[in-house]
Amino acid sequence: MANIKSAIKRVRTNEDHRLQNQSVKTDVRSHIKKVEALVANKDVDNAKAALQTAVKKIDKAVQKGLIHQNKGNRQKSRLAQQVNGLSA
Template identity: 35%
Template structure:
C-alpha cells in the first residue's frame, strides 16, 4: 500500500490510465477480430470494409502508446496483404 500522499495519487492515476489503455486495446482487438472473420468468410468487399475500419484503430493505438509504431505498421501491412490476396 502506498504510504505518502504523492504515492497514493500515483496509484490512482495508474489505475485510471490502465483502464483507459485496456479499453483502447480491447477496441483495437475487436476491429481486428471483425477483419479476421471477414477474411475467413472469403468475402473481399466485407474484408476491405473491415480493413478500412481496423487500420485507423491500429494506428491510433500506436499513437496512444498501446502498441509500438513498428508493430502497428507490421500488423497493418500483413492484414492488407491478406485482404489483397482474396480473390
C-alpha cells in the same frame, strides 16, 4: 499501500490509465479479428471496409504509445495482404 499523498494519487491515476489502455487494446484486437473473420468467409467488400476501421484503430493505438510503431505497421501489413489476397 502507499502512505504519501502524491503516491496514493499516482496509484489511482496509474489504475485509471491502465483500464483505459486496456479497453483501447481490446478494441484493436476485436477489429483485427473481425477483418480476419471476414477474410476467412471471403467477404471482400466488408473486409475492405473493416480493414479501414482496423487501420484507424491501430494507428490511434500507436499514436497513444500503447503498441510499438513497428508492431502496428506489421499488423496493418498482414491484414492488407490478407484482404488483397481475396481480390486477386
